[in-house]
Amino acid sequence: MNILETHALKKIYGTGDTAVHALDGIDLTVAKGEFLAIVGTSGSGKSTLLHMLGGLDRPTSGSVTVDGKDIFSLKDEALTIFRRRKIGFVFQNYNLVPVLSVRENIVLPVQLDGNTPDGIYVHSVIETLGLESKLNNLPFNLSGGQQQRVAIARALAAKPAILLADEPTGNLDSKTSQDVMGLLKVSGQKFGQTIVMITHNEELAQMADRIVRIEDGRIVVRG
Ligand SMILES: Nc1ncnc2c1ncn2[C@@H]1O[C@H](COP(=O)(O)OP(=O)(O)O)[C@@H](O)[C@H]1O
Ligand SMILES: [Mg+2]
Numbered sequence: 001m002n003i004l005e006t007h008a009l010k011k012i013y014g015t016g017d018t019a020v021h022a023l024d025g026i027d028l029t030v031a032k033g034e035f036l037a038i039v040g041t042s043g044s045g046k047s048t049l050l051h052m053l054g055g056l057d058r059p060t061s062g063s064v065t066v067d068g069k070d071i072f073s074l075k076d077e078a079l080t081i082f083r084r085r086k087i088g089f090v091f092q093n094y095n096l097v098p099v100l101s102v103r104e105n106i107v108l109p110v111q112l113d114g115n116t117p118d119g120i121y122v123h124s125v126i127e128t129l130g131l132e133s134k135l136n137n138l139p140f141n142l143s144g145g146q147q148q149r150v151a152i153a154r155a156l157a158a159k160p161a162i163l164l165a166d167e168p169t170g171n172l173d174s175k176t177s178q179d180v181m182g183l184l185k186v187s188g189q190k191f192g193q194t195i196v197m198i199t200h201n202e203e204l205a206q207m208a209d210r211i212v213r214i215e216d217g218r219i220v221v222r223g
Helices: 046-053 076-086 102-112 119-128 144-157 174-190
Strands: 002-013 020-031 035-039 061-066 087-090 162-166 194-199 210-215 218-222
Touching: 002 046, 002 194, 020 046, 020 061, 020 194, 020 218, 035 046, 046 061, 046 162, 046 194, 076 087, 087 144, 102 119, 102 144, 119 144, 119 174, 144 162, 144 174, 162 174, 174 194
Parallel strands: 035 194, 035 210, 087 162, 162 194
Antiparallel strands: 002 020, 002 061, 210 218
């Protein structure tokens, strides 16, 4: 079953002479439980694609279907709720709340959605990511790799169907990047989540089940 599908997805920024065709007709399917890497040079449209996959921004034309739902048929408010329930995001900048502890950061989105975190599940995520001893720390006391592990735990805590990661190791050294990627992969497998990860690091991309390459807003190689 495909958890994620795009059809003829296009995104044009601006109009007239200055228009940028960031996505120029993307057809992509991702199977449930798959770990997909999207690679491509800077400016090729990777982040734009990820934003569309997660419903953060609307395409100019085309569709994105998540778990059988055409997400852009939803009005903004319904789309926001759908996104919160189904999609986890991990960005290059960890975006942790500086005045909250690691534990508080991890459960914050679940609480903001008006839910009580599933304690046993969250603990399992924390253990998998090796964060047990850091739960009461504030983010500034953590290394970059640890902060990104917290951001991954936070994304997983809401049990999203899909985890979308945009250059998650972009600010980390190569050894730490490998470690964080390994944990991301293990977490995805353990908790049955589908992962779509953008990277321009070919070596890291090799850790995925499949690699798709994008150039000038088009898919040029399918794994
Ligand atoms: N908000 C925006 N407004 C105008 N142009 C944008 C915007 N976001 C991205 N672009 C342009 O769209 C193209 C693709 O950008 P992006 O998706 O960020 O690429 P990547 O993530 O692969 O580096 C680039 O030419 C970029 O300059
Ligand atoms: Mg980008």
